[in-house]
Amino acid sequence: MGTEFDTKYLSGFIEDEDLNGIESEVKSAHDILYSGTFRSATGWLDLPENYDINEFNRVKQCADKIRNDSDILIVIGIGGSYLGARAAIEFLHSSNYNFLGKDTPNIFFAGNNMSSSYIGEILDMCKDKDVSLNVVSKSGTTTEPAIAFRIFKNFMEDKYGKAEAKNRIYCTTDKNKGKLKELAIKEGYEIFAIPDDIGGRFSVLSSVGLLPIAVSGADIDRIMFGALKARNQFMKCSLEENDCYKYAAVRNILYRKGKSIEILTAYEPRLSIFLEWWKQLYGESEGKNHKGLFPASAIFTTDLHSMGQFIQDGSRIMFETNLIIKNSRSHIVISKDKNDSDGLNYMSGKTLEQVNRTAFKATVLAHCDGGVPNGIVRIKDSSEEELGSLIYFFEKSCAISGLILGVNPFNQPGVEAYKNNMFALLERPGYEGLKNKLCGNLPV
Amino acid sequence: MGTEFDTKYLSGFIEDEDLNGIESEVKSAHDILYSGTFRSATGWLDLPENYDINEFNRVKQCADKIRNDSDILIVIGIGGSYLGARAAIEFLHSSNYNFLGKDTPNIFFAGNNMSSSYIGEILDMCKDKDVSLNVVSKSGTTTEPAIAFRIFKNFMEDKYGKAEAKNRIYCTTDKNKGKLKELAIKEGYEIFAIPDDIGGRFSVLSSVGLLPIAVSGADIDRIMFGALKARNQFMKCSLEENDCYKYAAVRNILYRKGKSIEILTAYEPRLSIFLEWWKQLYGESEGKNHKGLFPASAIFTTDLHSMGQFIQDGSRIMFETNLIIKNSRSHIVISKDKNDSDGLNYMSGKTLEQVNRTAFKATVLAHCDGGVPNGIVRIKDSSEEELGSLIYFFEKSCAISGLILGVNPFNQPGVEAYKNNMFALLERPGYEGLKNKLCGNLPV
Numbered sequence: 001m002g003t004e005f006d007t008k009y010l011s012g013f014i015e016d017e018d019l020n021g022i023e024s025e026v027k028s029a030h031d032i033l034y035s036g037t038f039r040s041a042t043g044w045l046d047l048p049e050n051y052d053i054n055e056f057n058r059v060k061q062c063a064d065k066i067r068n069d070s071d072i073l074i075v076i077g078i079g080g081s082y083l084g085a086r087a088a089i090e091f092l093h094s095s096n097y098n099f100l101g102k103d104t105p106n107i108f109f110a111g112n113n114m115s116s117s118y119i120g121e122i123l124d125m126c127k128d129k130d131v132s133l134n135v136v137s138k139s140g141t142t143t144e145p146a147i148a149f150r151i152f153k154n155f156m157e158d159k160y161g162k163a164e165a166k167n168r169i170y171c172t173t174d175k176n177k178g179k180l181k182e183l184a185i186k187e188g189y190e191i192f193a194i195p196d197d198i199g200g201r202f203s204v205l206s207s208v209g210l211l212p213i214a215v216s217g218a219d220i221d222r223i224m225f226g227a228l229k230a231r232n233q234f235m236k237c238s239l240e241e242n243d244c245y246k247y248a249a250v251r252n253i254l255y256r257k258g259k260s261i262e263i264l265t266a267y268e269p270r271l272s273i274f275l276e277w278w279k280q281l282y283g284e285s286e287g288k289n290h291k292g293l294f295p296a297s298a299i300f301t302t303d304l305h306s307m308g309q310f311i312q313d314g315s316r317i318m319f320e321t322n323l324i325i326k327n328s329r330s331h332i333v334i335s336k337d338k339n340d341s342d343g344l345n346y347m348s349g350k351t352l353e354q355v356n357r358t359a360f361k362a363t364v365l366a367h368c369d370g371g372v373p374n375g376i377v378r379i380k381d382s383s384e385e386e387l388g389s390l391i392y393f394f395e396k397s398c399a400i401s402g403l404i405l406g407v408n409p410f411n412q413p414g415v416e417a418y419k420n421n422m423f424a425l426l427e428r429p430g431y432e433g434l435k436n437k438l439c440g441n442l443p444v
Numbered sequence: 445m446g447t448e449f450d451t452k453y454l455s456g457f458i459e460d461e462d463l464n465g466i467e468s469e470v471k472s473a474h475d476i477l478y479s480g481t482f483r484s485a486t487g488w489l490d491l492p493e494n495y496d497i498n499e500f501n502r503v504k505q506c507a508d509k510i511r512n513d514s515d516i517l518i519v520i521g522i523g524g525s526y527l528g529a530r531a532a533i534e535f536l537h538s539s540n541y542n543f544l545g546k547d548t549p550n551i552f553f554a555g556n557n558m559s560s561s562y563i564g565e566i567l568d569m570c571k572d573k574d575v576s577l578n579v580v581s582k583s584g585t586t587t588e589p590a591i592a593f594r595i596f597k598n599f600m601e602d603k604y605g606k607a608e609a610k611n612r613i614y615c616t617t618d619k620n621k622g623k624l625k626e627l628a629i630k631e632g633y634e635i636f637a638i639p640d641d642i643g644g645r646f647s648v649l650s651s652v653g654l655l656p657i658a659v660s661g662a663d664i665d666r667i668m669f670g671a672l673k674a675r676n677q678f679m680k681c682s683l684e685e686n687d688c689y690k691y692a693a694v695r696n697i698l699y700r701k702g703k704s705i706e707i708l709t710a711y712e713p714r715l716s717i718f719l720e721w722w723k724q725l726y727g728e729s730e731g732k733n734h735k736g737l738f739p740a741s742a743i744f745t746t747d748l749h750s751m752g753q754f755i756q757d758g759s760r761i762m763f764e765t766n767l768i769i770k771n772s773r774s775h776i777v778i779s780k781d782k783n784d785s786d787g788l789n790y791m792s793g794k795t796l797e798q799v800n801r802t803a804f805k806a807t808v809l810a811h812c813d814g815g816v817p818n819g820i821v822r823i824k825d826s827s828e829e830e831l832g833s834l835i836y837f838f839e840k841s842c843a844i845s846g847l848i849l850g851v852n853p854f855n856q857p858g859v860e861a862y863k864n865n866m867f868a869l870l871e872r873p874g875y876e877g878l879k880n881k882l883c884g885n886l887p888v
């Protein structure tokens with residue numbers, strides 16, 4: 001069925017006239033998106049149709065090789081070079097993927113933080129195991145993944161020797177230039193390209209995301225097919241017929257009505273990293289020029305017992321978007337207890353999934369009563385095809401939404417501020433001036 | 445050293461006169477807290493001094509037994525019966541605790557959601573393993589843990605037979621009454637008491653949290669000792685000398701200055717569930733009467749590459765509190781690369797921890813420059829003692845902060861709204877009227 005956006009529980013919060021009022025801005029956003037103004041950053045837009053089939057097949061071959069010769073795949077990357085792959089793997093399998101009995105490798109993500117205990121534990125887990133390494137970095141010089149790659153490259157060469165290590169190291173990096181590209185050529189690593197016109201947070205359907213996803217055993221052809229269907233489904237410039245644009249419009253309407261926070265919710269724990277992926281996509285695209293909805297996430301019913309009170313009755317500053325998967329793939333029936341010692345017999349015979357679905361309905365009604373607008377993004381099931389559709393839906397909606405907001409959705413100038421300070425404090429050559437400015441102002 | 449709150453990076457955002465202005469309200473909050481008005485909900489206040497030593501010793505004995513006879517401990521609970529134990533275990537060990545080579549049981553948490561695939565996976569992982577069960581529920585009738593307990597009780601009795609299963613099931617429940625209490629007596633389970641005067645989100649230092657924490661091998665005596673030191677350290681009604689009260693005051697000052705969101709950050713992935721515990725503590729205590737700071741969390745540097753752009757330059761609606769652990773317990777030195785192929789040699793010889801600490805300093809300075817006030821909550825190390833101190837610091841500060849805000853920090857009436865709707869939709873006897881009201885208004 002693809003992805004749909006249901007506005008039923010926005011009634012009372014958003015009127016037809018709100019949607020009519022913003023329609024011309026949606027049209028302008030659409031026109032800008034297709035005008036070529038951002039051509040250098042919108043390669044993701046036609047990617048499901050235009051992707052490099054040779055590279056795609058090479059991804060599948062390498063994934064086969066890794067599945068055959070490795071117990072563990074280490075994926076080194078941060079931000080958009082990390083979240084998409086992990087989000088998809090957990091979405092398609094489980095947040096306990098590494099614990100499941102399976103014939104695919106365990107997959108650990110490194111280079112997304114600078115915790116020495118975290119990296120030390122992964123090194124420990126790799127002892128006595130066969131390991132492959134996928135380093136994902138456009139420049140090769142982003143601090144976190146570069147440090148991790150230094151450590152794991154040494155580990156691999158110590159373990160396998162340089163000759164065999166090079167058969168187990170896969171670099172996903174800039175097509176033409178950069179430190180990692182140079183090193184990969186010199187060392188003879190397998191190389192995949194990050195397309196020039198696709199930024200990190202829009203890159204999950206390129207080799208950046210697809211190699212680790214394929215290693216997990218997922219069918220990446222079906223993911224691309226789902227994305228292609230979404231591309232065709234969400235092309236028309238219409239609020240009436242294009243749910244992707246409607247979601248973008250609704251977010252901006254609610255923002256203008258004073259909402260500051262959007263909470264994306266889901267009822268399956270294995271979606272929690274997908275929600276993190278969404279947070280980067282929207283937060284990094286829109287959070288600039290002192291504007292933007294603050295993106296937050298919640299897994300229900302878990303977080304109804306933590307953030308539920310606030311959402312029901314705290315500051316009225318948020319709306320919710322519920323990410324709902326219609327069909328569950330697992331069924332557990334609640335049994336009857338002869339003494340009904342917990343008083344649950346009234347729901348015996350129902351599946352857990354039915355109760356979970358009922359909790360969703362109950363929560364939407366309760367939160368609406370509490371004054372929280374609720375939208376619903378719905379897909380049919382947690383298949384590869386539906387995931388592909390969902391990813392494309394959110395990417396395109398994000399671009400439209402950011403353009404309506406009046407920002408450039410494709411840059412992230414603010415991310416440099418802490419990096420520059422860090423380079424200065426670490427005494428990287430060339431940052432001496434900034435270092436002098438910062439010193440005397442440091443926390444302990 | 446215990447917990448301290450550093451306000452250096454709040455200068456420019458908060459002036460001395462702001463603190464002077466709120467001092468009388470802090471004093472009132474302190475007086476209310478100790479007046480006995482909330483006596484029935486503030487048992488946590490003197491718990492580190494007053495805890496039941498017999499029960500405490502029984503927790504340690506049972507933890508020993510579980511460590512000796514079980515590969516896996518399943519902890520069933522939701523909200524305050526879930527987050528504290530998991531937060532402490534990950535804080536003290538690792539977010540990969542279950543993956544580490546160790547001589548303590550794996551610990552899985554169930555009953556905190558209604559995902560059938562989640563619960564099915566845990567059942568699978570328990571095959572061919574020795575299992576113990578700790579069910580934590582005051583009433584025994586909260587839907588999520590009650591369903592999970594039904595499922596896992598059956599599993600245990602099928603696996604071990606009723607006679608041995610009862611030696612492996614531990615109930616943490618109301619002292620005197622309730623469905624679970626009745627069942628536990630009838631079946632002969634080991635029973636631990638949830639004190640009447642301690643609400644779920646304040647219960648981690650009772651048997652609720654301590655049994656699973658002790659099973660993980662942590663020293664719960666040291667946790668209680670750290671909490672006791674904090675109790676004594678943070679008793680005085682003074683903004684000058686009581687950092688716990690100062691944190692409560694600062695939050696309220698920033699709220700009144702228009703900040704809507706507090707982001708608690710940490711630089712170690714293993715703190716991510718601790719941040720979730722904090723979100724429940726503050727969100728559920730303060731989010732009522734359409735008031736309160738929205739609590740959010742971020743793990744840096746990971747999330748600097750997702751939410752970093754927004755924090756640096758998006759809507760100016762948040763402040764940050766940084767949870768900093770001074771001394772790391774793991775050290776990895778960045779090696780020198782003879783070709784410097786990644787350009788990192790300028791930091792070779794430094795430990796990863798030094799770079800992580802530098803990232804923190806760089807980020808605080810960058811975000812302050814961006815207009816985001818930054819407070820720092822600091823502890824010495826990630827020992828049990830410092831964790832105990834930190835827990836007490838946040839609990840007491842939360843109570844004071846909620847009282848300054850003018851809400852009852854100890855109730856959570858809003859959590860009932862979705863539950864009541866759910867009971868009605870599931871046709872629980874007694875909810876027929878509400879069911880008729882809700883129907884016709886349901887999402888698909």
